[in-house]
Amino acid sequence: MTVGDLTERALIARIQSRLPPAPAWMPVGIGDDAAVVEPERNRLEVLTTDALVEDVHFSRAFTPPAAIGHRALAVNLSDLAAMGAAPRLALLSMALPAALPVADFDAIADGFASLAAAHRVHVAGGNLTRSPGPLTLDVTALGTVKPRRALVRSGARAGDELWVSGSIGAAAAGLQMLQASVEAGLDATSPVEAGLRVAAGLEACATRYLFPEPRVRLGTLLARNRAATACIDLSDGLADGVQQIAEASGVGAAIDASELPIDPAARDWFASRGRDPVDDALGGGDDYELLFAVRPRLRHRLAAAALHGGVPLRRIGVCTPGRAVLLRCGSIERPLPRGYTHFQ
Amino acid sequence: MTVGDLTERALIARIQSRLPPAPAWMPVGIGDDAAVVEPERNRLEVLTTDALVEDVHFSRAFTPPAAIGHRALAVNLSDLAAMGAAPRLALLSMALPAALPVADFDAIADGFASLAAAHRVHVAGGNLTRSPGPLTLDVTALGTVKPRRALVRSGARAGDELWVSGSIGAAAAGLQMLQASVEAGLDATSPVEAGLRVAAGLEACATRYLFPEPRVRLGTLLARNRAATACIDLSDGLADGVQQIAEASGVGAAIDASELPIDPAARDWFASRGRDPVDDALGGGDDYELLFAVRPRLRHRLAAAALHGGVPLRRIGVCTPGRAVLLRCGSIERPLPRGYTHFQ
Numbered sequence: 261m262t263v264g265d266l267t268e269r270a271l272i273a274r275i276q277s278r279l280p281p282a283p284a285w286m287p288v289g290i291g292d293d294a295a296v297v298e299p300e301r302n303r304l305e306v307l308t309t310d311a312l313v314e315d316v317h318f319s320r321a322f323t324p325p326a327a328i329g330h331r332a333l334a335v336n337l338s339d340l341a342a343m344g345a346a347p348r349l350a351l352l353s354m355a356l357p358a359a360l361p362v363a364d365f366d367a368i369a370d371g372f373a374s375l376a377a378a379h380r381v382h383v384a385g386g387n388l389t390r391s392p393g394p395l396t397l398d399v400t401a402l403g404t405v406k407p408r409r410a411l412v413r414s415g416a417r418a419g420d421e422l423w424v425s426g427s428i429g430a431a432a433a434g435l436q437m438l439q440a441s442v443e444a445g446l447d448a449t450s451p452v453e454a455g456l457r458v459a460a461g462l463e464a465c466a467t468r469y470l471f472p473e474p475r476v477r478l479g480t481l482l483a484r485n486r487a488a489t490a491c492i493d494l495s496d497g498l499a500d501g502v503q504q505i506a507e508a509s510g511v512g513a514a515i516d517a518s519e520l521p522i523d524p525a526a527r528d529w530f531a532s533r534g535r536d537p538v539d540d541a542l543g544g545g546d547d548y549e550l551l552f553a554v555r556p557r558l559r560h561r562l563a564a565a566a567l568h569g570g571v572p573l574r575r576i577g578v579c580t581p582g583r584a585v586l587l588r589c590g591s592i593e594r595p596l597p598r599g600y601t602h603f604q
Numbered sequence: 605m606t607v608g609d610l611t612e613r614a615l616i617a618r619i620q621s622r623l624p625p626a627p628a629w630m631p632v633g634i635g636d637d638a639a640v641v642e643p644e645r646n647r648l649e650v651l652t653t654d655a656l657v658e659d660v661h662f663s664r665a666f667t668p669p670a671a672i673g674h675r676a677l678a679v680n681l682s683d684l685a686a687m688g689a690a691p692r693l694a695l696l697s698m699a700l701p702a703a704l705p706v707a708d709f710d711a712i713a714d715g716f717a718s719l720a721a722a723h724r725v726h727v728a729g730g731n732l733t734r735s736p737g738p739l740t741l742d743v744t745a746l747g748t749v750k751p752r753r754a755l756v757r758s759g760a761r762a763g764d765e766l767w768v769s770g771s772i773g774a775a776a777a778g779l780q781m782l783q784a785s786v787e788a789g790l791d792a793t794s795p796v797e798a799g800l801r802v803a804a805g806l807e808a809c810a811t812r813y814l815f816p817e818p819r820v821r822l823g824t825l826l827a828r829n830r831a832a833t834a835c836i837d838l839s840d841g842l843a844d845g846v847q848q849i850a851e852a853s854g855v856g857a858a859i860d861a862s863e864l865p866i867d868p869a870a871r872d873w874f875a876s877r878g879r880d881p882v883d884d885a886l887g888g889g890d891d892y893e894l895l896f897a898v899r900p901r902l903r904h905r906l907a908a909a910a911l912h913g914g915v916p917l918r919r920i921g922v923c924t925p926g927r928a929v930l931l932r933c934g935s936i937e938r939p940l941p942r943g944y945t946h947f948q
Contacts, residue, residue: 288756292852293686293836294652296754299643304631307728309744315736316699342637350651353742355660356825384651393737398697400744401654403638410640412632492637508636531854570946575684589726 263365265360268388274366275302275352279383286382287348295384297349303404306345310335310495314394322438325364325378326586333396335495337379337474338548342493344411344483347476349384350376353398355391367395392549397539409483411491416553417510418581420489422564424521425475425549426571428498429537432544433482433526434469436533437462465525472548479570487550487561497543499596501551502577506585509553515577515596517589539597542587553579607709608702612732615939618710619696622717623727625881627724630693630726639728641693647748650689654679654839655769666782670710672741673715679744679839681723681818684894686837688755688827689747690819693728695765699735714742723820753827755835758827760853760897762925764833767906770915772842773881775889777870778813780877781806799909805941813847816892823894831905832896843886843940845895846921850929853897859940861933866906883941887929896924 263271282289288296290393299305312318312332320328333350340347352372356365376383416422422483475493482488491510498520506513510567530537549571554562557595566573577588586593607615616634621794626633632640643649655661656676664672664798677694684691696716699708720727725745819837826832834853836845840863850857874881893915898906910917921932930937 269694288687288754292681292690292756294650296687296749297651299647299649303643305641305697306640307693307695307746309729309742311699311730311731311733311742312698313699313733313735316734339637343632345638349651351651351654351744353653353739353744355655355657385653387653387655387742389655389657389827391657391738391740396699396735396739396740398653398731398742398744399657400695400697402651410632411918412636414636512606551834552638567613584693 261362262358263360263362266362270387271365275369277369278369280377283382286384289604290383290385290554297384300348300586304410305406306343306403306405306410308336309398309400310337310339311398313396321393323470325367326362326371328397329368330375331469332399333375333381334472334474336399336401336546338493338495338516340403341403341476341479341548342411342491343405344409344479344491345405346379346402347379347401348481349382349397350401351384352386354386354583355389357391357395360395363580376424379450406485407538409486411479411488412554413482413490413492413505413508416490416511416579417506418511418579420553420555421575422515422551422577422579423428423554423573423575424498424500424512424551425478425569425573427446427521427523428494428547429526429530429544430465430468430523431546432540433523434465434467434531435546437529438466438469456568456571462525463536465523465529469546472546474548475550475571478565478571481565481569482552485561487554487558487565489555491550491552494547494549494551496547497545497547498551499598502597503585504598505553506579506583509579511583512578512580512582514586514588515579517587519574519576521574537577556593605706606702607700607704610706613720615709615732617898619641619713622867623719627726630728632770634729635728641691641876642757644678644692646750648751648754650684650687650747650749650754651744652680652683653742653744654683655740655742664788664919667814669711670715674719674815676741677719677725677891678742678816678818678931680743682816682819682837682839684745684747685820685823686835686894688753688835689749690747691723691725691747692822693726694743694745694900695728695871698730699733700741701735702740724739730933731897746932749827749833753801753830755823755832755896757826757834757836757849760834760849760923762923764856764897764899764923765919765923766846766857766859766895767886767898767917767919768842768895769822769913769917771865771867772838772893773870773874773885774809774867775890776817776884777807777867777873778811779890780821780835782810782813783874784909785913809867811872813890816890817892818892819894819915823911825913829905829908831902831909833899833909835894837888838891838893838895841887841889841891842895845943846940847929849895850923850927853923856924856928857921858924858932861931863918863920865918881930887941889933909943
């Protein structure tokens with residue numbers, strides 16, 4: 261059975277059956293012309309939208325449907341996290357090829373609903389339509405943050421330290437691994453192949469690509485006591501993130517190559533492909549870690565984020581006067597490689 | 605020049621140049637990970653999302669780019685109007701074929717920005733990505749309404765009158781006219797052809813399809829003094845709207861065929877094609893009028909909406925006990941034909 265065999269209403273009901281009832285602050289939820297929501301008191305609202313388009317952001321050849329649903333929400337929650345906002349609700353708009361199996365549709369909804377439940381994000385509505393081309397998920401997410409606590413990109417000053425959460429490069433390596441397994445004729449979505457990947461130590465990277473964990477807790481902790489002066493999420497890679505913060509803040513940056521928390525399995529993978537692990541880790545997208553600036557005399561404010569943020573934090577460089585964005589390898593400095601850009 | 609020749613950032617700048625500066629209540633607008641917005645005091649928020657997908661909701665063969673941008677926002681503002689909400693902001697997510705001419709991209713942005721300006725809707729953000737298939741615009745809109753004033757579908761009771769704004773059928777006729785002109789080998793987007801259409805009296809219907817006017821003023825007036833007990837917009841046609849209100853409210857309905865405000869040019873067009881004008885006008889989508897229920901003893905509350913709503917109002921039927929949804933033609937009653945459904 262494919263989604264083309266069902267009505268829009270039947271498909272909406274399949275999504276709704278996976279969601280908890282609307283909370284008291286949402287007096288009208290899915291099913292009317294629009295949802296009605298009580299704003300949270302004494303909070304600013306943070307709004308973002310991001311899309312996943314088949315064969316641009318994922319391939320169904322190696323992305324299990326649950327991962328498609330998970331990632332569509334995760335990339336939006338990551339944007340909220342980068343602003344220090346606690347997520348509250350989301351809207352999901354899907355364009356579905358008529359031949360999409362209903363089982364895949366259900367699994368996409370499961371992936372979305374699971375991550376939503378984990379972060380107490382309520383689905384306030386959505387839209388379903390046929391697609392004559394790619395499967396597309398367009399998500400809008402709304403979060404809240406206390407007044408004057410939102411983390412922007414533009415607050416860094418020369419002298420601020422640059423920190424990054426978790427590790428980088430794993431998602432890019434995972435994507436390469438999944439692509440390579442498809443090119444080798446393997447079925448990347450089969451449990452057997454997954455078992456082989458685990459045995460080869462590759463599963464962790466693939467999982468980082470397929471099921472990124474948005475750093476929601478870390479973001480809200482960084483905002484709560486203004487520990488960070490600027491923040492961005494690494495959707496397009498660390499190099500791009502550093503450039504964006506530097507440009508928005510009107511500063512330069514110097515990143516220490518030896519301090520980069522490159523995922524060890526990713527480092528091995530890149531090296532095995534004859535690539536420079538530092539370049540690939542810096543340029544690779546989809547990490548969804550947070551990059552943020554910290555004023556050195558306020559570094560103690562990082563304590564709560566370091567203790568309770570759920571992910572290690574690493575100082576990787578510093579903001580500099582001037583506008584140059586450099587990578588330091590020992591005594592050698594070179595321009596930081598450019599990150600991923602969408603329309604080239 | 606096509607959008608594939610430009611960076612995402614350059615394309616965003618082209619949109620931003622068409623928008624007014626962010627208002628004071630939006631301290632962070634386009635350009636960060638997410639927008640930051642102060643909620644309006646003492647208001648509920650109303651949220652909706654709707655997509656336009658090429659070759660599902662429009663064809664570029666006969667839809668000028670400005671109309672694509674206009675419609676993408678209009679269908680969302682219409683949903684807000686149906687809830688009685690005043691629109692406040694929108695987010696625009698676009699998936700663009702690389703071969704889309706930049707001039708068309710600009711015109712899409714112009715169409716979107718013009719309607720946004722007309723309704724004082726501020727663009728809080730968006731997303732641009734490549735599309736390997738159709739041009740897709742996904743819009744999320746947020747509006748506000750006073751507590752206990754939102755218009756839902758479920759408030760109608762037996763005895764309530766059913767009213768509709770403006771006229772129906774024109775958009776469906778306009779779409780058929782545009783399709784026919786393309787099939788006849790005419791260029792539906794050329795000014796010369798447009799001139800011929802005006803001469804033939806067809807332009808008004810085509811304009812209703814291409815540039816629908818969301819009934820924002822009417823919706824807010826209906827909500828302000830609770831003139832309506834239930835409301836829906838006619839995105840999928842009048843027949844569908846009546847069914848939806850009846851189902852959500854647990855009532856039946858009887859529609860008087862002789863009271864339907866069928867657009868005269870549309871009526872002539874349908875008749876000239878050998879079709880039943882009543883069936884085509886009832887079933888045709890894209891009207892974006894409002895259908896609403898009014899308690900007879902509170903009919904005087906309609907005065908403000910009738911005077912200042914900017915569109916004529918017409919009583920077309922009544923809600924009935926039981927669940928049957930009927931069309932009355934003189935002494936004959938028959939089931940109301942079903943409206944448009946997306947996944948069949």
